[in-house]
Each structure stands twice: as structure tokens, then as C-alpha cells.
Amino acid sequence: MKAIIGGTGVYGTSYDSRVEKIKTKYGEVEVDVINIDGEEIVFLARHGKKHSVPPHLINYRANIMALKEFGVKYIYATAAVGSLNEAYAPGDIVVIRDFIDFTKSRPVTFYDGGDNGVKHVDMSDPYCRNMREKFYHYSKELGLNVKGEAVYICTEGPRFETASEIKLYKNFGDVVGMTSVPEVVLAKELGLCYASIGIITNWCTGIDGEIAIHDIQGSVDKNRERITEVFLKVFKEGLDQDNCSCNNSIIEL
Numbered sequence: 001m002k003a004i005i006g007g008t009g010v011y012g013t014s015y016d017s018r019v020e021k022i023k024t025k026y027g028e029v030e031v032d033v034i035n036i037d038g039e040e041i042v043f044l045a046r047h048g049k050k051h052s053v054p055p056h057l058i059n060y061r062a063n064i065m066a067l068k069e070f071g072v073k074y075i076y077a078t079a080a081v082g083s084l085n086e087a088y089a090p091g092d093i094v095v096i097r098d099f100i101d102f103t104k105s106r107p108v109t110f111y112d113g114g115d116n117g118v119k120h121v122d123m124s125d126p127y128c129r130n131m132r133e134k135f136y137h138y139s140k141e142l143g144l145n146v147k148g149e150a151v152y153i154c155t156e157g158p159r160f161e162t163a164s165e166i167k168l169y170k171n172f173g174d175v176v177g178m179t180s181v182p183e184v185v186l187a188k189e190l191g192l193c194y195a196s197i198g199i200i201t202n203w204c205t206g207i208d209g210e211i212a213i214h215d216i217q218g219s220v221d222k223n224r225e226r227i228t229e230v231f232l233k234v235f236k237e238g239l240d241q242d243n244c245s246c247n248n249s250i251i252e253l
Contacts (some may be wrong), residue, residue: 001071003074003076020042020070022066026059029063031043036232046179056103056106061110061182063109070197077194077195078203081177081178081199082201082202085170086171096127096180096196097151100151100153101181102153103154121251122188122251125244127194127196131239135197138233142230152198153176155176164200165205184196188246192247193239193247199223
């Protein structure tokens with residue numbers, strides 16, 4: 001089964017769906033299940049359908065565990081991001097290939113010791129290589145312009161970053177967001193294939209003038225349906241875990 005996690009500005013789809021509530025040891029999660037040509041696809045609004053949950057309080061463990069327990073193996077996610085790379089302007093689409101974590105206070109693993117034990121997860125390819133390549137391929141086929149790939153700087157939020165912070169981050173990455181970590185890490189811990197597509201909504205503070213203008217909804221609306229169309233095309237054409245290491249990333253010492 002496949003799933004889409006919608007980030008800021010992406011709270012649902014235009015398809016008919018039914019609501020399912022999934023109980024996990026980390027909490028209950030509500031998802032929409034869409035039926036497209038006889039195949040069920042799960043949609044999860046990361047911040048809630050009314051954007052009611054800030055990034056630092058999202059129950060990431062419940063979300064990813066719920067998808068796993070519902071039978072999901074493949075996840076595409078969208079992420080509204082700011083750009084600190086002058087080559088990527090608001091409105092552009094990028095494929096996230098790696099991350100650097102600057103979060104501070106989030107539960108970041110399922111393996112806290114005790115009954116779950118102590119395990120480590122390989123991060124050499126955090127965002128599924130196979131799903132990234134397929135997104136590039138079908139974007140070209142369907143006419144969606146992908147500007148390039150990006151390293152994602154993840155900050156705690158919910159505040160935006162200062163100009164001095166962005167000056168520092170610019171040495172390490174291309175875009176800044178508040179949600180990809182620990183989401184991508186948790187997916188990898190459960191052996192799920194996970195890929196994230198960045199929708200650039202603004203210049204980061206200090207990159208283009210004194211004030212960053214955040215036209216988040218406008219930038220997302222411009223690309224949301226096209227990105228979803230590519231996701232569904234990849235899902236329809238089929239995925240497997242033979243061309244990546246996502247289901248074999250746990251390292252036990």
C-alpha cells in the first residue's frame with residue numbers, strides 16, 4: 001500500500017475518500033483512504049486538515065507507525081520550504097536528497113531502549129533513491145518542471161529563522177523546513193520507502209532583501225495538483241524494494 005503525507009498547504013485531495021482512525025501505542029491517527037482504479041492510497045495531513053498542529057508538536061511516531069500498521073510500504077511527502085540557494089526561487093519544485101538536523105526537543109526514534117531495544121539506522125540514503133528517480137522520470141513525462149535536488153535543513157520551529165542563522169545554514173544546505181526530521185528517520189527505522197518533494201514558498205530571511213515574504217498557500221496551490229498527479233502515476237506504474245536499501249537499514253550492535 002502507498003501513502004501521501006501532505007505538508008503545509010496540502011490538507012487533502014480532490015478524490016472521494018473515507019476516513020480511517022488508526023490506534024497505535026503512540027496515539028491515534030486519522031487518515032483519508034482514497035480508491036483510485038481499485039487501488040487504495042492513504043492520505044495523511046501532517047499538520048491536521050485545519051493546520052492545527054505546529055511542527056514541533058506533530059506526533060511523528062504515531063503518524064509513521066499508523067501508516068506501517070495500516071500496511072503502507074511507500075510514502076511520498078510534500079514539504080513547504082524556504083530557499084537559501086539563489087538557484088531555487090519561490091514556486092520551484094525540488095527533490096530532497098539529504099538532510100541536516102537542527103531540531104532540539106523531538107522524539108526522534110522508535111528505539112529508546114527497554115522493550116524496543118537499542119538499534120541504529122543507516123542514513124546513507126535517507127530519502128529513497130528509487131522513489132526519487134521515479135519522481136524525476138514521471139515529472140518529465142507529465143510536464144512538471146523539477147528544478148533540481150536539495151539538502152534540507154530541518155529547524156525546530158515554529159518560528160522562522162534569523163538572518164544570522166540562515167547565513168550559517170547556507171554553508172550546509174539548499175532549503176529550510178521544520179518537519180522532515182524525524183519523519184524520514186522514523187520511516188527508515190520501520191523499513192518504509194520515503195521520499196519528500198519540496199515546494200519552495202519563500203526566500204529565507206536575508207537571502208533576498210530585508211524581509212522574507214511568505215506566500216505559502218499561493219506557491220503550494222500552483223504545484224499541488226501536478227505533484228499529486230506524479231505521485232499517483234508512480235504508484236500506478238508500481239514500486240518495489242529491490243532497488244533501494246530502505247527495508248534493510250537497521251544496524252544492531
